[in-house]
Amino acid sequence: MPVAMSVAEGALPSREVDVAIIGGGVNGTGVARDLALRGLRVCVFERNDLAFGASGNSSGMIHGGVRYLSQSPHVTESSCRDSGYIQSIAPHLLFRMPFLMPIKAGLKGRIAIELIDAYFKAYDDYQPLKHGQPHCRLDASDLARLEPGLVGAIVGGITFDEWGIDGARLCTLNALDAIEHGGEVFTHTTVERVVRAPEGAEGGRYVVEARDVSTQERIAVRAHVVVNATGAWSPVTASLGGLPQARVRVRPGKGIHVVLDRRLTNYGILSEAIDGRQIFLEPWQNVSILGTTDDDYYGDLDDVRATSEEVRYLVQGVARVFPSVRQARAIGTYAGVRPTLYAYGKNEDALSREHEIVDHAADGSPGVYSMIGGKLASYRLFSQELSDLVAPKDFDVSAPCSTHTRPLPGGESVPDALALAERAGITPVASRRLVYRHGQRALQILERAARRPSEKDMTCACEPVLEAEVRHVVKHELARDVHDVARRTRLGYGACGGMRCAARCGQIVAEERGLPPHEGFEMARSFVERQAATRIVAMGPEQARQEALSLAHLQASLGVEP
C-alpha cells in the first residue's frame, strides 16, 4: 500500500529539505552527515535523544568482526577497514582495548588453543587495516602475570586487539557535523505521520509531521526523500507512513550490560555463560562493563531495563574465570534493543548482524527507504551505502562519499591533554577526559572557562565534568535535560550515580535554557531516579545500605519525599 493520505495544498509547510531522516541513532545521524557533506539539505527527527536506543547502549566497541571470519571474510575485511577510517576521522574518540581469551586446561583446551591460534593468525592479516597489533599466544604463567584475577585450570590464552568507542559521542558528532553542513536536527521530537504532498505541487514529495514531546510544538517539513533509520522502532515508524510493517521486520534482541565502578582488568576478558554463550568483562573508559545478553524483546522500546535475573546470568558467567567480579561494586546497568534482521526459527545469537536497505518504491512510495539491521561498527559503511543509492538516484548528485576522509567535529587534531591542563589550570584527569570527548573542541570549552573562571568548577567529580562542558553541550550539542547531558559527557554515570552532580547539572541546564529553577530540580530528580532504577537490579546485600544512604542524600539536597 502506498503512502495514501495527502494534505491539502494550502496546508503545505514552508520548511523544505531534500531528505528527512527519522531516527537519531548512529545510522540516522551517519546518513545525515554523509548526505549533508554531499551538499543535500537534511533534517533528522529523534523521538527521544540522540543515541537513546541501541547506539548509546552498546558494548562500546568498533570491532573488526572476528566472528564473521570463517563464513564471510569480506565482512571482516570491510569491518576492519572501516574501523581504520573511524580512527582517522575521530582519533580522540577511540581507545585501544586488547582482549584476552583464556582457554581452560584439559585435552579439549589443548586442541582448542591450536585452533584458536590458527584462526587469529588469519585475523592478523586484517589488523593493519585498523592499526591493531597481531594476536599473541600466552601460556598460563603469562596469563597469571597479566591478569592475576584469572583463576581455574587455564592452559593459556590468546590476545587480540579491538577498539573501544563512546557510541553516544559518535552519534552526537555525526549530528553536529550534519548541522554544521546546513542540516537540522530535532531531538525530543516524535514523527506523528508521513503523508504524500498533492500531485503536481512544487517541491518535496512527502510531508513529515512531527511534535516536540516537551513543548508540544508542531513541526512539519517537506522532503523529497524520507529515510527510516529507527532501529528496533522501524516497523512502528513504517506504519506512521502507511507502509506495511512486514516489509521492515526486525527481530528486536535485548542486550544488557552491568557497569562496575572501576577498571578491574587491563584486558577485556572473554568467558562463557552457563548456556555456552560468549560474554565478556571489559575495561571501558573509566569503568568496567559486563556484557551482554541477547534475548527476544517484546516490551516497551522507550523503557528498556535490565532485570536482576539478567544481571545474575552475566555475573555468574564471568565469575567462572574472574571470581572477584562478585565483590565488585555495580554502579548501574543499561539495556538496549538490537535491530536484528528478522528470521524465524533461529536462536538469537545465530541471527545476522548484517544490514539491509529497503526501497519502498516497491510499496508504491518512491523515495522512502528503511535502514534495517546493522551494528555500531558498520554505521559509516551502511550510511555510505544508503547515500550512494539516494544521492544519484533521487537528486542526480554525483558527489562521492567523504565521511571516511573528513574528520568529525573535534577530530581534526588531538591536543596534548597534559599541556592543556597546565595552561588552563585544571586537573590533568579532567583535561584528559575532556580531550577524549571533544578532541580539538576541548580548546573552545576551555576558552569559555578562561573567560569565566567559575566555569572551571567540577560539576561531576566522578567522571569528571567541568561546568563549562555542561554549558557547552547544552548550548552546542542539543542537550535539553540532565539525561541528555549525561549521554554526552557521562556526567552522573560514575560511582555516585548522579547523587552529587545531578542537582547542580539541572540548575545549569535550566539556567542555560532560561527555564525556572524548579524545572532543573525536576530534571535532576528524574535522572537520579532512573539511575537508581538501573542500579537496583545489580544490588547485593552490601549495597542495600548504601542505596538507603543515597536516598537520604537525595532527600537532603532536593527535598524529595522518600
Added chain:
Amino acid sequence: MSGTVVVVGAGVAGASAALVAVRAGARVVVIDGGTGASTLWTGGIDAGAPPSEDARDAADALGVVLGEAMVVATSGFVRRVRGRDAALLDLSIAAERGEVGVVRCDRPGWDADGVARAAGGGMVALDANVLRHTDERVLPDADFAERHDDFERLGWLAERLRHAVTRSHRELKALLLPPSLGVEHARAAELTRLVGLPCGEATGLPGGPAGLRYERARDRLFAAEGIEVVVARAERATATSRGWRVTTDTQPIEGDALVLCAGGLVGGGLAYQPSEALPGAALPPTARPSFRCTVDVPVRLGAHGAPLDVPGSLFGVAPESVAWPLARDPLMQRVGILCDAEGRAGPRLYAAGELVADAPRTWLAALESGALAGIAAAADAVKGRPERPSSVAEAPASRP
C-alpha cells in the same frame, strides 16, 4: 538489677526512650553501636504528627526546634519542615521586606549564586570573606563548623558579616551561611545577636555538622540524666526469668525490659540479605526472608502489618520488586519488627524508630515512638513483675 531498662541504639529513638524511661524512675543502660541514621541527619524534619508532651521534652533536650519552618538546602531547594536543627535558618520567620543574603564562601559544595538563583527570587549572593585560614577552603563541613565553636572566631565572623551587609547597600532581612555554625552547640542564635540580623545555615548533606550537634547534645543529655552508656555492638538478646540478657561484643548486659532502637537499613539495625549472598552465588539449601535484624532477638519481621513471607521465586527476591524507587510503597521502606501501637514486640520487649515495621522513616516519628516505648518499658521494669516471657517463643526467630 531491679528496674533496669536496656536500650539498644543511641539514635533519636534510643535517646528519646532512654530519657523518658529515666525520668519515669527506671535505671537505663544504652548500648551505643556507633554512627547511624541520626548522626547522618541533615537538620530538617520532613514529616510526622505533632509530638506528645514527653517527646517534646526530648526534642528540647536534643536541641531541636519543633514547629513549621522553611529551610534551604545547599542545592538551593527550599522546603517546608516540621522541625529543624537550631542552627538552620528559618526563612518563614524573617521579615516581610528585604532579601536574604546568601554568603559567598569558596568551599566545595557551596555555590551562593546558585542557591540564590535556584531559590527563585528573594535572595541575593553576598560577598564576605568568611574564611580565615587557607585550609578552610577544603576542610570537611564538620571540621569547618567546629571552628565556630570558638567564641573569638565567632566574633570575627560576625564582624565580617556586618561589614559585608554594610558594603552591600541592600536591605537584607537574614543571612544564609553554609553548614558551618558550630558542632558543640548550634551557634546561630549567638551569631544572630552579634550581627543584628537573623543568621543560620542551609541544610547540608549527610555527615555534616547537624548530625554531630545531635551526637553532642545527646551525650550531654545522657550525662546529665545519669543514663549509662556502653559502647558496644549488641549481638543477641535472650529472655531470662527476670527480663532480658543482651550479649554484646564486649560484655553481657542484663535488664528488666528491653527497647530495640537499632535503626533501619541506614542505622544498621536491619540488614537486607537476599537468598543468594551475592549475585551469581549458589542457592542456599532453604529459603528465608530477605531481611533480618542485626541483633539476634526473638521477634517477627514484617511489613504492611503482616509477617514477612519467604520468597517463592527460585532466585529469592528480585531487588526491583522490593526496592525503591520503582515500587510506590517499597518493602525496603516498610519492613521492620511487628509491634503493637505502644511499640511492644513481646513481653518486656519494645521496638522504636526505623526498626518498627511500617514506621515513617523520619526524626519526629522516631522521637515519638521512642518516647512511647520508653514509658512502657519503664513501667514494666519498675513494676518488676517476675513474669517469664513465654509467648515470644512462638514467634519465629529471624536468624542469619
